Amino acid sequence: MAQEPQLLKGILPMLVLATLTEGPSYGYELVTRLRTSGLPGLTAGTLYPVLARLERDQLLTTRLVPSPSGPARKYYEVTAAGDARLQRAVLDWHELSATVARVLAPRAHPADPAHLTHPPKDDTP
Amino acid sequence: MTSASTRPTRDRLRRTWYLLRLDLAMQGYPAAQRKEVHASLRAELEAAADEVGTPAALAQLGSPRRLAEEYYAQLDHPCPRILDGAVVALLVGLLILFSWFSYALGSIDTLTTLGGGRVELSFLAMPVVTESVVADGAPTRLGLGWSFSLPAALLLLTVLLVTFAIGARLWRGVPTRAHPQAQEPA
Numbered sequence: 364m365a366q367e368p369q370l371l372k373g374i375l376p377m378l379v380l381a382t383l384t385e386g387p388s389y390g391y392e393l394v395t396r397l398r399t400s401g402l403p404g405l406t407a408g409t410l411y412p413v414l415a416r417l418e419r420d421q422l423l424t425t426r427l428v429p430s431p432s433g434p435a436r437k438y439y440e441v442t443a444a445g446d447a448r449l450q451r452a453v454l455d456w457h458e459l460s461a462t463v464a465r466v467l468a469p470r471a472h473p474a475d476p477a478h479l480t481h482p483p484k485d486d487t488p
Numbered sequence: 489m490t491s492a493s494t495r496p497t498r499d500r501l502r503r504t505w506y507l508l509r510l511d512l513a514m515q516g517y518p519a520a521q522r523k524e525v526h527a528s529l530r531a532e533l534e535a536a537a538d539e540v541g542t543p544a545a546l547a548q549l550g551s552p553r554r555l556a557e558e559y560y561a562q563l564d565h566p567c568p569r570i571l572d573g574a575v576v577a578l579l580v581g582l583l584i585l586f587s588w589f590s591y592a593l594g595s596i597d598t599l600t601t602l603g604g605g606r607v608e609l610s611f612l613a614m615p616v617v618t619e620s621v622v623a624d625g626a627p628t629r630l631g632l633g634w635s636f637s638l639p640a641a642l643l644l645l646t647v648l649l650v651t652f653a654i655g656a657r658l659w660r661g662v663p664t665r666a667h668p669q670a671q672e673p674a
Contacts, residue, residue: 390528391536394548407536408550408558415525416562433534 371402375413377456378402380422380441380449389428389436390414414439422448499542503533506546513556516567516656525559566660573656580651584612584644592632596620600627614640 382388382396393414394407417423422445427435441449507526514522529549536545549555560567591611595618599605604622608615619631652658 389535390532391539391545394536395539406550407532407545407548408555411525411529411532411549412555412558412562415521415528415559419521430531430535432538434531436535437528437531 371405372409374456375409376417376422377449377452379410379413379417380445380452383423383439383441384446384449387426387438387440389438393439417445421445495537495542499537502542502546503530503537506533506549506552509552510556512571513553514559515571516569516660517556517559517563518567565663566657568656568658568661570656573652573654573658576655577648577652581644581648584647588612588614588616592616592618592634596630596632600630606631612640613637613643 378397378400379393382393382400388396390411391407394405394410397405397410414423418425418439422442423439424442425437425439428438430436507530510529511522511526514525517525533542533545533549536548539545540548550558588611591609595607595609595616599607599618599620600622604620604627606617606619608617610616615635615637617631617633619629619633620627621629621631
């Protein structure tokens with residue numbers, strides 16, 4: 364997925380909520396989950412402030428789980444309000460992505476072979 | 489896996505130094521929330537250090553200043569920077585003190601060049617008395633005196649308060665229609 368920072372910041376709260384609905388995580392674990400989901404460039408420094416914001420907005424709740432290696436880990440879970448926000452965000456996202464797809468429809472996708480100006484030479488007789 | 493208690497001292501010092509710099513960069517952040525951020529980050533750093541080591545865990549957070557900006561960006565309202573204001577006011581205060589000394593020493597030097605004498609001056613509404621006694625072309629006694637008048641105190645206080653307000657960007661703490669909840673929640 365594209366790693367445009369501003370684009371990522373706009374959708375990160377939605378992705379965090381969606382990922383946490385699949386199961387609670389502590390912060391660093393969530394970073395690794397999102398990275399393996401297709402955001403390899405995501406840093407902890409980008410994610411933690413978003414988690415703090417979502418918690419402050421009561422879209423996430425936390426519980427401390429003792430860790431054998433140090434201080435208790437703070438596990439994040441989605442609240443009912445967070446779930447409702449996620450549903451709205453998903454609807455908004457689909458609407459937006461449909462609009463973007465319509466606007467970009469005349470342009471070929473860069474990965475599409477039809478986009479190539481010089482198609483591979485056909486050697487077949 | 490290295491537990492927190494067995495982590496090398498150097499790693500603990502690095503983490504502490506990072507969190508200290510972050511605290512300084514977040515000095516305008518609401519106090520209760522800043523404490524929460526500090527505690528959360530400490531725990532997250534431990535968790536990340538278990539997996540990738542302390543240096544990599546810190547590197548993933550970016551610079552403390554940048555991380556603080558990320559936290560500020562998640563607030564609904566901008567915050568005053570009290571420490572910045574204090575630093576600016578201190579620098580301006582030192583600049584005034586330096587200027588005052590330069591002015592006084594300059595007047596003594598002038599008196600000495602003119603063959604000695606005593607003069608009463610005023611610098612930023614503060615009375616200054618300088619004196620130079622010259623014998624055989626060389627100064628034998630130099631004198632510098634001052635008194636703190638009310639106008640001088642008021643002027644100095646005003647200058648320092650204004651520079652503090654500008655440096656701290658105090659207007660950010662004023663609730664506005666766009667940011668009605670600028671005060672920290674209870």
